[in-house]
Amino acid sequence: MKNKSLVSINDFSKEDYLAILETAAEFEKDPVQNILKGYVIATLFFEPSTRTRLSFESAINKLGGRVIGFTDAASSSVKKGESLKDTIITVANYSDLIVMRHPIEGSARYASEVSGVPIVNAGDGANQHPTQCLLDLYSIKKTQGTLENLNIALVGDLKYGRTVHSLLMAMSSFNPTFNFISPPELQMPSAYKSSLDDKGIKYYEHTNLEEALQYADIVYMTRVQKERFSDPMEYEKVKNAYILKNSMLEGTKDNLRILHPLPRVNEIDTDVDSNPKAYYFQQALNGVYTRQAIIAKILGLK
Ligand code: CP
Numbered sequence: 275m276k277n278k279s280l281v282s283i284n285d286f287s288k289e290d291y292l293a294i295l296e297t298a299a300e301f302e303k304d305p306v307q308n309i310l311k312g313y314v315i316a317t318l319f320f321e322p323s324t325r326t327r328l329s330f331e332s333a334i335n336k337l338g339g340r341v342i343g344f345t346d347a348a349s350s351s352v353k354k355g356e357s358l359k360d361t362i363i364t365v366a367n368y369s370d371l372i373v374m375r376h377p378i379e380g381s382a383r384y385a386s387e388v389s390g391v392p393i394v395n396a397g398d399g400a401n402q403h404p405t406q407c408l409l410d411l412y413s414i415k416k417t418q419g420t421l422e423n424l425n426i427a428l429v430g431d432l433k434y435g436r437t438v439h440s441l442l443m444a445m446s447s448f449n450p451t452f453n454f455i456s457p458p459e460l461q462m463p464s465a466y467k468s469s470l471d472d473k474g475i476k477y478y479e480h481t482n483l484e485e486a487l488q489y490a491d492i493v494y495m496t497r498v499q500k501e502r503f504s505d506p507m508e509y510e511k512v513k514n515a516y517i518l519k520n521s522m523l524e525g526t527k528d529n530l531r532i533l534h535p536l537p538r539v540n541e542i543d544t545d546v547d548s549n550p551k552a553y554y555f556q557q558a559l560n561g562v563y564t565r566q567a568i569i570a571k572i573l574g575l576k
Contacts, residue, residue, distance in 0.1 A: 276574035279386035279393040283404040283440040288447040290571075291411055297567035297576050298412050298560070305563060309575045310339030316369035317343035318361070319396070320352070320376045325536060326396045326406065329561035330373050330569075337566055342368060359388045366390040371572060392572050400434040400502055406535050407440035409564040413557040414445075414492055417531040421448040427486045429455045429516055430496035430541055432462040437535040438496060442466055452477035453486040457515040459508065460498065483516050487526050493518070495534040495541050495554075513539075520545045533557050 275290055286294075301307075315334050319327050323345075331341050343365075344350045352361060358381060365372055366389045374385055375396040382395035382402070397403045415421050426445060428438045432454055442452065442462070452470070454462045454477060461479065470477050480486050487493060495518055503509040517540060518532065534542060534554040546552050570576035 275571045277392055278572060279382075279389070279395075280404050280568065280572065281382045281386050281393060281395045281398075282402045283407045283444045285404070291408065291444060291447070294408055294564065294567045294571055295412050295415055297570060298408075298563040300576075301563040301566040301570075302560075305566065306336050308338040309570060310334060310337035310573075313339040313371075313573065314369045315339055315341055315569065316365045316372045317341055317345075317396075318350075318365060318372060318374045318376075319343070319345050320347045320374070320381075321397065323375055323396065325558050325561055326375065326403075327373075329558070330396070330405075330565050333562050333565040333569065336562070337569070339569075343373075358385065362389045362393075371569065394568065394572070397436055400436055400439075402440050403436040403535070404440050405565055405568055406437045406561075407444050408568060409557065409561040410437070410441050410494070410533060410535070411444055412560050412564045413531075413533060413553060416560070417553060418491055418529060421445070423449050423451075424491040425451045425453070425489050427453040427455060427483075427490040427493045428462070428496070429483060429486075429493060429518075431460045431498045431502075432456045432496070433460040434499055434502040435496045438462070438494065439466060441494065443469070446470065446473055446475055450475065451489075453490065454479045455481065455483050455486050455516065457481070457512045459512055460515075483518070484522055487522060487530075489527075490530055491527065493530065493532050495532060495538075497534075497537065497539050497541055517541055517543060518546055519543045520549055523549055523551055526551070 362385045373394045379399035379401040382398040386393040498513050531553040
């Protein structure tokens with residue numbers, strides 16, 4: 275993993291995932307260390323973010339590193355017409371690692387090809403969100419005690435949802451059974467389903483959320499992402515397709531935990547927040563320890 279970019283979750287192996295989760299557990303026990311003293315990490319966010327940017331910055335600060343970067347490309351020379359290539363080459367001169375979120379699919383891969391320092395993809399359009407995926411794996415292992423043989427329901431925007439794409443790819447190493455619950459317009463793309471077919475992994479497609487809840491160990495809710503629709507009418511048609519309510523959790527398995535990468539709009543009723551099966555805010559906290567582990571591994575410090 276040392277000096278390697280993390281662009282797609284497939285850039286790392288099953289052994290790499292497990293090593294990162296083990297290191298994240300060590301950081302959870304002891305999150306304040308000085309191992310990044312003298313390191314500068316750039317966070318370049320061409321798209322809005324709360325959790326990903328701030329948990330990275332919290333992780334870096336707790337490890338004694340320094341952060342540079344921007345939260346809005348309009349405040350950088352991109353506004354004057356500078357290319358992504360020139361921006362990355364320049365920022366690589368000022369930093370030891372670049373964390374980048376960008377709206378265009380493939381932008382993180384391109385950045386990794388021109389950068390002099392490792393790139394960590396913090397989300398590229400509808401494509402991949404590998405660091406979210408690793409914190410999701412950490413959250414699943416922590417709540418279930420294992421990653422193997424779990425029943426996982428992925429709910430909502432499975433077409434444009436980069437978090438579910440990364441999670442599907444990573445969990446495929448652990449023999450899951452998937453249930454996909456989405457409106458027909460937002461179904462899991464066929465390329466991802468074909469990859470499951472190739473590996474012999476079971477998956478079922480539903481439109482009824484309550485039916486899938488009965489079997490699930492993990493329910494992974496997602497937001498219908500307004501920003502990915504070119505036609506606002508199409509968004510209006512599907513925006514309220516699935517809303518998880520407390521009453522729907524009656525009779526579900528004791529070990530069921532509800533995850534969501536957040537932000538939430540209205541796909542989880544706020545009355546679910548106090549249900550012990552709700553885990554999404556702890557999941558966001560796990561992002562700090564997991565991102566500490568990712569940085570430490572890539573910089574060869576753990
Ligand atoms: N989960 C996630 O990517 O959240 P943000 O958009 O707030 O970073």
